Amino acid sequence: MNERGLKVLFLGPEGTYSHQAALQQFQCMPNVEYLPATSIPQCFDKLEKDASINYSVVPLENSTNGQVVFSYDLLRDRMMPKALSFTASTETNNRIQADIEVVAEQYVSITHCLISPIKLSNGIESLGKFQEVIIYSHPQVWGQVDGYLKSLEEKFPQLTFTRTDCSSTSASVNQCLQSQTACPDSILHLAIASETAARLYKAHIIGHSINDKLGNTTRFLVLARREDMRNNMFKHSELPQVNLLTFTIRQDDPGSLVDVLNVLKIHSLNMCSISSRPFHLNEDDRNWRYLFFIEYYTDKNAPEDNETFYKDISEKSKQWCLWGTFSRNKMYYHK
Template sequence: MVNIAFLGPLGTYTHQAALQQFPDKDANYIPLAGIPQCFEALIKDASLDFAVVPLENSTNGQVVFTYDLLRDLMNNCKEYKGNEAIPELEVVAEQYVSIELCLIAAQPMSLDDLNSETRVTIHSHPQVWGQASSYLKNLGQRVQELKTVDSSSTSGAVKICCEAGQPSGNEVVLAIASRTAATVNGAAIVDSPINDRKGNTTRFLTLRRRSTDFPPIPARPPVAKGVEQVALLTFIGKQDTSPGSLVDVLNVLKDHEINMCSISSRPYHHPDSSSKADESAHRKWQYIFFIEFNHADGVSWDQVVHEMGSKTLKFCFWGTFYRNGRYYETST
């Protein structure tokens, strides 16, 4: 039995990512209340094997909670090799979930059942209203009344819809959520996809506790020929006032012919502002950088690590993982 924690409740898009990553019948999916709880539980609970958390969305960008938790794990790391942080967790896989919103009812019904005499109440997470605004506007024009009600999660909205049961007279209670949420709650899909922007996708990371005999690079198992692998690296540069300090770090990749896939940043604050040894301790407006790059054969990784160490205050390799095939899917 493999125990997987994920950002709950059941039926969320993170649940879908966990199902994609661990389709085995022996997988046990454990919903947790928040992203911090997923990190904390994986570190402290030895019965958990993995945790699945959202990282970024193709439309809305970073999931800052996840980025900041990675930052804080590196910031408060207890183990170092020189200035390379060896955190308690590592990244071992990625997943991509298409964010396709569905109009959901407790019992099977058709859009034709919604007419000028119908008063409709729709429950969903507040973020959904903007993602399906055009659809809701059109739906509102075909019914007598359309009311939207906020819920704490899309999956929770489906539960509320199911508890309301079958339509009473001209009163209809619906929800907007994922197909997984409908399946988990035994509900029926009335219409899908209803989001205004198609191709919206969220990327998820799978983490596990770091094994002491698992090197940061290269990853195990060995790279299969023709299968792309990606490494995640975070680092804090030397003084931002030093011209080219960021470029100096990135040039390590260039010099070793390593292709960088992405770069982003988050604010950084030293955990001990009283420290005099660390030049970053008293500085404001400093940033931690997140970069991803393609794992390349024939690279001297020992040399890469050495050069990274000489050009950064602190850095961390989070792991190397196979590029998921859904990454290459195009929007339709």
């Protein structure tokens, strides 16, 4: 940390779940400046380009509707150009070093509210007075409240409901306030966001805890520039270390995915997650190629440079990248 303190980027504006994750991560540090980004891509770009920014907090997955694909794809996109340059060369070392690194994880419990820009005398029952309802939120939210929105549609069959994407949940509250000021009385603009966001904008909550699964949680990654992390200030705790690794396989070789996973087994490493995203290198490349994301545990006393493990991964995969080794957050274990 420099004398001027830390600068931490998050998906803004204030009042987003990402903001909450950033506060949770850095609340015990003195002198932290929280900087709102306008999109998830900006959370990556600014961290890479602006040396004054120390960390960026991005959502990765939700316990109800899974991957935040924007973040997965932004990690993938950072591997892509380096993967292309390997294909073109005769390089034997197939390990890719990314410029950013994952240094910690955070978990935020999600409690969505249905938020109105105007006070409705009869709460949710007042929707019956309108002809059209336009609901704004972050695209990740729709899959978390789908059952609730369907039940609203059934309750008010005469109403037209439209879902509109916004850059974040908190931005959606601002959007519904703006839109409501210049629209006919027959249309109501609503937002889905946290109670904090509703309070921040002095908007009105007409439905609380509307997510289909209560206890729904979003997992966030804390990113830093690799070159700045030589003195990693995130002390490794007593909890297991999580390693995030991505790899491509020699797709036409039968068993090539199993071969990579078997390396974990041989080294007695327990895998705790696996997923994949499309990995289409360029227009000359085949359409159906995948990048696999795995996470596995290592002991806190394990050597940082597990050379034989890396050598085996290099041998069995086409290309691979280790994004970071960080302590499991104890909130991972909470229901």
